Amino acid sequence: MTFYSFARFVANAALKPLYRYKVYGLENFPKEGGVLLCSNHINNLDPPVVGITSPRPVHFMAKEELFTVPVLKSIIRACNAFPVKRGMSDREALRKGLGVLKAGEVLGLFPEGTRSKTGEIGKGLAGAGFFALRSEAHVVPCAIIGPYKAFRKLTVIYGEPIDMDSLRKEKASPEVVTELIMSEIRKLIEKHKGVSA
Template sequence: MLYSIGKVLCILYFRLFYRLRVIGRENIPSSGPLLLCANHPTALDMFLVACMVPRRKVHYMAKAELFRNRFLAWIIRSLGAFPVSRGKGDVGSVKTVYKLLESGKIVGMFPEGTRTRKKDPNKRKPGIALFALHSGAPVLPVAIKGDFRLFRRVDLIFGKPYKVTSEAADGTGKSYPKEELVRISNEIIDSIYALMDQ
């Protein structure tokens, strides 16, 4: 209920205060697991993307500090977020991602890790490659284009989902060379930024 109300309010906000153009929404699968991967220029990104995904809830990782306040934690969880401890391995959040995907949910991620206004090769994390390879969930690239100044143009572009594959795993199929993970992560991030040039 809270998610639906929040979604309506977000749609009204973005429609009223920005010249919003949404492209490719038909590319979003209506069911099944999905890794939604977007660039991250502003703090509003997760709200913009989530409210423009029709009929489905998008689950995001959010920094653990936001969950210290019980009331705020309740709101954030109701909106589909779950905590992650940044800067160290967080096994719990990783398990949550796989559990959500196994349940056929959408998990939203920002593969560059932090907010960035432009393509930055130094802000590329291999984690997204692991999630894509181990879960087998399709990747949906999403590009956010605009400066988010009031009444300015903002484009939200949904690309076509695709599956990530690799033949570089060890004999168990569970471990991949770091170079391969970096390559796949770069491929995913490049597919996001390529949408801006179309």
């Protein structure tokens, strides 16, 4: 068993009884090839929840401050995370992310860059659009619907991959593509928010 698999098992054992999360749309998740997985961000537990519920291992971009914390930095690196400076202008992180996608693996992003304090989905950063345009990866929207309260149901929805062909041919801007991705996440939230009561 890899450390990632072990950590996923432990996290699931700890979080599942508490948040009783339900997962929808796993049939939409590509079984192979690079996947850019983009989710809204409402809680610090979003990364482990996505990591647990995703059918494939996820490489997360995580804020560089986490990699200065003793012990934690070793754990999150072993769980496939790598650091990124705020604002998505970190060239090394961009290269690393593209490498993950071109290797046919899953790159997990929270395009808002920081968690929403209101629970409402915010504006996404251009980095998500950059990865979508500069790779041939499938782009999968993901919605997490709270409330992250003990023994209240948490809902995770994986949407259908977003068709990127025309946008790549048109050489659309990263900002336009990011807004499309955020729009698809909003649609998932609107469609499924009633199931999280």
